[in-house]
Amino acid sequence: MELAVGAAWLLLMTLALSLTMSGPGQSAEKIDPERVPSQNQASDQVQDQLQVQEGKKHFVKATCWGCHPHGENALHGDKPLKGPAFSKRFKSDEDIVAFVRRGSKFGMPPFPKSKLSDNDLRSIIVYIRSLSKKSDTAHAK
Ligand code: HEC
Numbered sequence: 771m772e773l774a775v776g777a778a779w780l781l782l783m784t785l786a787l788s789l790t791m792s793g794p795g796q797s798a799e800k801i802d803p804e805r806v807p808s809q810n811q812a813s814d815q816v817q818d819q820l821q822v823q824e825g826k827k828h829f830v831k832a833t834c835w836g837c838h839p840h841g842e843n844a845l846h847g848d849k850p851l852k853g854p855a856f857s858k859r860f861k862s863d864e865d866i867v868a869f870v871r872r873g874s875k876f877g878m879p880p881f882p883k884s885k886l887s888d889n890d891l892r893s894i895i896v897y898i899r900s901l902s903k904k905s906d907t908a909h910a911k
Contacts, residue, residue, distance in 0.1 A: 776835070780826060825897025828890045832881065841901040845877045852901035863895050870894075 829835055837844050841851040850856060860866050870891060873880030881891070899907075 822900040825893040854906045
């Protein structure tokens, strides 16, 4: 159920984003120089959103979502993949890579490269990081 809602939302977002991307104003001749900076900013944000959506797809595909819906932790409620405490435990992305590859004896299976490629894991981390507010990470450093 949760998953179906998530998937539907993902689909909607992807559609909305692809509409934005293919909308008018993107062709080089028509760009008003005065407006270029803000258009670039907007398209950076769209790029970021697309990367997050891509990461979420991998997060679902790699079965993470089953135990971590919306970055929560269904088995250990006090270990979500977001928030100040998480950002403090996992200061760098490498810390997340190491943990996911190794797993944990407290119910998290290991994900070796044979199960999850480096690229997919990087993409998943973009999604995980997007779940925490900027202030959470700033606080952790
Ligand atoms: C079978 C359930 C299960 C699956 C599938 C699973 N996890 Fe976990 N995960 C857990 C549990 C349980 C913990 C808490 C482990 C602990 O406390 O040591 C955890 C902890 C984590 C943590 C550390 C959280 C913290 O706050 O300390 C990260 C990061 C994480 N998982 C990422 C992932 C990713 C990425 C995937 C998919 C590739 C994944 N998990 C798949 C059960 C799962």
